[in-house]
Amino acid sequence: MVTVEDGRSFVADAAILTVPLGVLKAKLIEFEPKLPEWKVAAISDLGVGNENKIALRFDKVFWPNVELLGIVAPTSYACGYFLNLHKATGHPVLVYMAAGRFAYDLEKLSDESAANFVMSQLKKMFPDATEPIQYLVTRWGTDPNSLGCYSYDLVGKPGDLYERIRAPLGNLFFGGEAVSVEHQGSVHGAYSAGVMAAENCQRHLLKKLGDIEMLQLVSLRNEILKDSVPLQISRM
Incomplete structure (x- = not known):
């Protein structure tokens, strides 16, 4: 279940979280149960640029x-x-x-x-x-919905931070440029990471629900996605 600021709640079998890294670092989202320490450490150890x-x-x-x-x-x-x-x-x-x-x-x-x-x-x-x-x-650094513009590696920190942030937690999946190993800090990195999160979420739901109608929807989506190419833009 996801509860938003105005008190409304949304119930789903799975969710994809794509908020910017700056929002995660500011701990503006309350998770229940709390994020595991290895996920919190990965979020903390990755830098946010402006x-x-x-x-x-x-x-x-x-x-x-x-x-x-x-x-x-x-x-x-x-x-x-x-x-x-x-x-x-x-x-x-x-x-x-x-x-x-x-x-x-x-x-x-x-x-x-x-x-x-x-x-x-x-x-x-x-x-x-x-x-x-x-x-x-623009004011990406102080915008409460971004609190920064792009992720980057800090000196002396582990090299697997993007993979750890991307790793799903049960039925919660993570997208956004900060989980893209090859294209972090870019619009096309956010796009490709979002596609990956959606595909992982779909596999999770198909395994759980086993619905033939969903299989058909996934097939149709793949045909649409195959013909689409993201714009190669450096940053927002």
Whole structure:
């Protein structure tokens, strides 16, 4: 049974948990029975990084047709780069990427202040840059539904953490980028881990229920999945 914040409860034969690693590390979900120590230790020993985006939409393009525009700063703290979405989508949009401690500090600013800072960086490269007509700022580090952006290995920690977090507990299965051994920290890692969790959950239910109708549904799903390919995007 799963009980949500508003008091509603949902009963099922199995469940798949795909919340971000930051939420698990913050212990915002109460498990009954409690998670075993080996699972708790794996969650604790894996790092959570932060990377935020400030998307700027302009009325016209004034930058070269390249994929990336980099900024070299006196220290690594304020180094960043712009993704040129115009090259991929045709829309006059640049996305500034900020990671690490710098990403957390940007979250303390208002949307307007964050956009103004990014524009000051952009004008160092293009003094005649026009002002954006629209902007959007992410705050993955303080968003209560994420509390971070991606998982990463901490120095000196065991090498099997992703496998341990992914390991099911009875009828509870785990998905998300933090359980992907080969593609952690990425959207396609989250996608592939979700597919794996769903398949493991299906096998569990088929073994338990032995329902021929479910077998037919799984077969149909596999035909659909076979023709689908996830977008290869680095991070949210």
